[in-house]
Amino acid sequence: MEKYNFREIEEKWQKRWEEEEIYRAKFLSDKKKFYVLEMFPYTSAQIHMGHVRNYTIGDVISRFFMMNGFNVLHPIGYDAFGMPAENAAIKQKIHPKDWTYKNIETIRKQLKKLGISYCWEREVITCDSDYYRWNQYFFLQFYKKGLVYKKLSPANWCPSCKTVLANEQVVDGVCWRCGLEVEQKELSQWFVKITEYAEKLLDFSGIKNWPERVIIMQKNWIGKSYGTEVHFTIPELNKELIVFTTRPDTLFGATYVVLSPRHPMVQDILKKGRLKSEIEKFLLKVKGQGLTVEATIKMEKEGIYTGFDAINPVNNEKIPVWIGNYVLMEYGTGAIMAVPAHDQRDFEFAQKYKLPVKIVIKNPEWNGIPEKLEAAYEGEGKMINSGQFNGLSNREFMEVITEYLTEQGKGRKAICYSLRDWCISRQRYWGTPIPIIYCKNCGTVPVPEKNLPVTLPYNVNITGQGESPLKNLPEFFHCKCPQCGGDAERETDTMDTFMDSSWYFLRYASGDIKDKPFDKEEVNYWMPVDQYIGGIEHAILHLLYSRFFIKVLNDLGYVNFKEPFKNLLCQGMVIKDGAKMSKSKGNVVDPDDMIKTYGVDTLRLFILFAAPPELDLEWSEKGIEGTWRFINRVWNLNSNILSYESQGTDTGDINVERIINKTINSITEDITKDFHFNTAIAKMMEFVNNLSKSIEKKECSREKLVSVWQRFIKTLSPFTPHICEEMWELMGNKGSLVAEKWPEINEEYLIDENISIAVQINGKLRGRITIPAGCSEKDVVEMAVKEPSISRWLKDKTILKKIYIQNKILNLIIK
RNA sequence: GCCGGGAUGGCGGAAUGGCAGACGCAACGGACUUAAAAUCCGUUGGGAAGUAAUUCCCGUGAGGGUUCGACUCCCUCUCCCGGCACCA
Known part of the structure; x- marks a missing residue:
């Protein structure tokens, strides 16, 4: 028996998937589509267990829908603008852009090792001018429509660093860097009129299945x-x-x-x-x-x-x-x-x-x-x-x-x-420049569309103090007025990164396109996102801004839908020792280490098994060993089946056929009803336990066993794709499992001949009886009262009432 | 302070009105082994009675209610977690 060599198997299949481009999404307007999307990662140094959880959930859904005949789009990209890049620049003396791209490289490698069914050709990087120029483009469209305006608004201000601070940079009322008391300073800032859409945002009728609590939170937020x-x-x-x-x-x-x-x-x-x-x-x-x-x-x-x-x-x-x-x-x-x-x-x-x-x-x-x-x-x-x-x-x-x-x-x-307008001004370097020019003669002048993008200059010095570095950069700051040609100054505020994440999913949906923000026809085909998956921490802002953005684009005629995300799944945090994993607490478990020790299939399976997606997941070193054992059992069973020889018996064949049908039926239900992968995996474990016993007893024929086992491999494959592809091939099949059809259920094998029901006396469990399926109430009562464990309670008593719930329970009320 | 979510064995969890604790972990016992690891088999909520098969009582944060029947629905309380912009 060959030992389970996960490293070899995972490398082999990841390479093959990439070469054969089997996850590449194709725009096929006559085929029913499914767009599955996970919230893209922020480009901090590495991905953590929370990401692994998010993306694994998405991958199971993606593969499940591929096998159910849908044309699936499953893209990935990077949320690459934002404050941490500037913080890194200050601390490590590395340019935000270099830091970001270096991180993207690492993250991309990590993601590939997870074996997720991504369409890599559609990758989006928000700090790339090919992307952010369209932020500027949309800003100008909003401006034309009167949806953006400038007004005075207070910001946290450190009088010693002479700089604007984000809320998280204010710790106990003082500046995080110099410790001085923070003040409020009125600044002229750019706002988007989201309040104009308050009423439309309160209408959730275009949404199919979101967690009720997220809808409540948004309603309260709009207030x-x-x-x-x-x-x-x-x-x-x-x-x-x-x-x-x-x-x-x-x-x-x-x-x-x-x-x-x-x-x-x-x-x-x-x-x-x-x-x-x-x-x-x-x-x-x-x-x-x-x-x-x-x-x-x-x-x-x-x-x-x-x-x-x-x-x-x-x-x-x-x-x-x-x-x-x-x-x-x-x-x-x-x-x-x-x-x-x-x-x-x-x-x-x-x-x-x-x-x-x-x-x-x-x-x-x-x-x-x-x-x-x-x-x-x-x-x-x-x-x-x-x-x-x-x-x-x-x-x-x-x-x-x-x-x-x-x-x-x-x-x-x-x-x-209570909803307020969306302040998109950030007095920072690492973001999309707001395409506005201030001219002494003409006033506020939007940058003409043909002059986009307003490129973020590379040559800056980031100190975290004073005004935006863009102000100190004459080649950026000083410019000519597009209207009168006179001397003018550029706006130095950059955009809130929520602007980037409000429409990135449209960019994914239109592949490689240069001259437009997206391809209207293709976007209208893929959108809305059929299943969006991400953390509950984005329940309000990101999701509300995206909904708003899409409603505006709908009003402006860019898209033909009104909601971006039809279904939403909010997954819980990954915690260890009762606290969220974080560097400061020193309780971080590195996904790469786990992949090295157990392989990615085991890691994925454990993360799916340990808790249902919406609950917090407690990391357990021992727990992952349990799934490791299961995977090895499956691998060994595959070898046993390859060399299995038996004629079996009819009842043996029917028995395993029953087990596989029931297993697949309830797994399908677990996946489609509420994504409860933990119970789906539990049922697969049960199946493996039962099948092992049956194999030991040589109950069924080789032919039946192979047929049942192949259906099991298919069912397991969205969870642990690498080992399944390998077993599938060893069983003598060609091609990838995502091209296979999800196994069908034969209803007649779901029904048992005999059913065990509970018998209660006055609501207390007193015994169990086995009855043939489809038994009448009268027969059930007759059988029950004959049962010694029941009849002894009935001595000298009268039955006042009988409650029978078919195939479940019989309750006798006596006095 | 307001809003949202939660509390089930030693642990992660299962059951959303019908047999509480599926599945996994841990623990214990056994098989294999010179031994260990790995693997496999068995036991495992608490208590009581019995040589035993088995039987009974208690048990889903606390208290009350609805119901033939409640982890599940309703009311009150306690604790924990998450979000937040004192929302007039």
Whole structure:
């Protein structure tokens, strides 16, 4: 018996697949297609177990659909722009481009060793000007449509490094490099109007099968809420202050209003000079408070009185105008009305600053009206202290007051989204240059399409300090205005890398193309992606931006579909010792080491077997040995079958035929229903255990055994393709298994002659009986009561009720 | 703080209203071997009774509910993980 030499087998087949180009996707418009896509890797130094998991899952799906007669597209590429390349440049004194391409080389080698069925001819590298020029092209199309604009927006700013910091570069409110406190700085930045698509993005009807939680997360992120705009007046400023509220019913209870520190009216107030130094001091303090999540959660709610009052439009009451650090300019109108009696946050703020509390909704559980509240009452009730509206239910009153305000010209119904426009400006080098030119005479001028790409210059010095290196590069920064030919300056912001990943899957789908972003006809054939696979960490941003991008391209007539990803599978993390694998924790397992020791088929099988895809996967050194043993058993069994000789018996043949049909049937179900490869593999292990016993007993004929075994090899092949191809060839077959048809099921072998059912007495299991298939309830009960383990419970009792679930269980209720 | 997900043997997990613990790991016992490794066979949720076949009780984070029947559905609570932009 020849020993299982995985190294030889894997090298042999990987070489052959490559030579014969069997995974090359062909545009065959009359053939039903299947586009399977895994999120492309970021070009950090190496791939890790998380990638191996992601790509192995994709590969099983890809091979399964190939064998089921689909024309499959299964591409790969590299997400190659982004901050880590600049960090590497700073630390290792290596150019971001050199670092990136060096990494791509390594990753490509690693991926090839995994034996994934990729169509390598369609590789995409986002930092290649052949790719990013089309980012610039789309930017210009969006610009023409009025979907991009520039506005002031705050960014994390380190005053010592004089540079913009990403949220992850701000650690506990200080700069990660110099440790100095981070400030907010207003910068003029480019935005894409994703908010214009909020309503379209809330419509998930074009999506077939996404995890429910991802849809919920996206809906919450878009955050549609219905409410009312209320117009307060500030007589001393001669201005109207518009606030948005979802609780217009509490309007009579408003005791102050609060502006965001970035609200334009703050400037009007400062101009008047009242309390100016106090307000400025407060604004300065707020400026030091970070934009990061930890910062905003830890931040204490603070405010300051402006010295001005606003008039409540419903009762002409004068209430103070405050500025508060907790009011966001990005949401609603950047100003709120505060109702401490009926909103807990307003209540706490009012307590802190001794602001009045006015109850306008009566809690039905109250006896009379309390003098003092312990907490805000946020529930339902009847209106009080609300003038002519007293006595109405607050629900009714919401409608009534909104109508009243509308009639008076003091407000209206409004819808608010918490979704904000997409800031695509990055003050960094390693990204797609934004194709805009600033001319003293002509203003903001887009780079003409024929001048694309605006190439990212190579000759830069990356320090991580100061402004973008592109500003210090005269040959890039200084240019001629395309309109008047005069001296002009280039935009030095580069694009957010989410721009790259919002359409890379279209580029894959159109093969080698130079003069267009993609081939419309071919893209319309392959798209949408039939199965997208990736980590849950991309549940919101990447997936939402891609959906948005496709909807815009659809509106602009570039594509004929409205959703990029029909089905989505989010896989869990790979963890070790209870924590995510990471260098800092020192719990990383290198895929290359595992491949050297066990071979890639074993690694793939273990990763698929250890947990269902959507759950976190606990790495186990012992566990992989288990799958290694299984693979070897399969290999040895193949040798045994090659030399097997027996006439067998009819029952033996029927028996193995039953086993294989049941096995393949339930594996097919596991794959197609929810990609539960772990249970599919468990069933293959069971099959191998059973078949080994049958072979030992020489129960079946050689002919039957070979037929059954060949079907098994096919079924196993998407999981461990190399060893299966080898066994397939040893069995005397030619050609690759992906060209073979997935084995069919013969229904008649799925049904057993005898079925074991459980018998319960009063819901408690008391025995088991074996019945012929298709037995009637009456017969089952008759057989059950004869069974000694059952009859002893029935002595001196009467059967009140019989519940029989066919082929499963009989429950007798007795007294 | 808000949103989402989860809790099942010594461990990874299986069963989504019908026999809890498939399959694998670990452990223990046995076969082979001079020996070890590898391999193969068997046992394995906890407790109690019995020489034994076997039988009974308990058991899916805690408590309650619905149901003939609940790991599964509903309510309350505890703990763990993930995401986040104080969303008015």
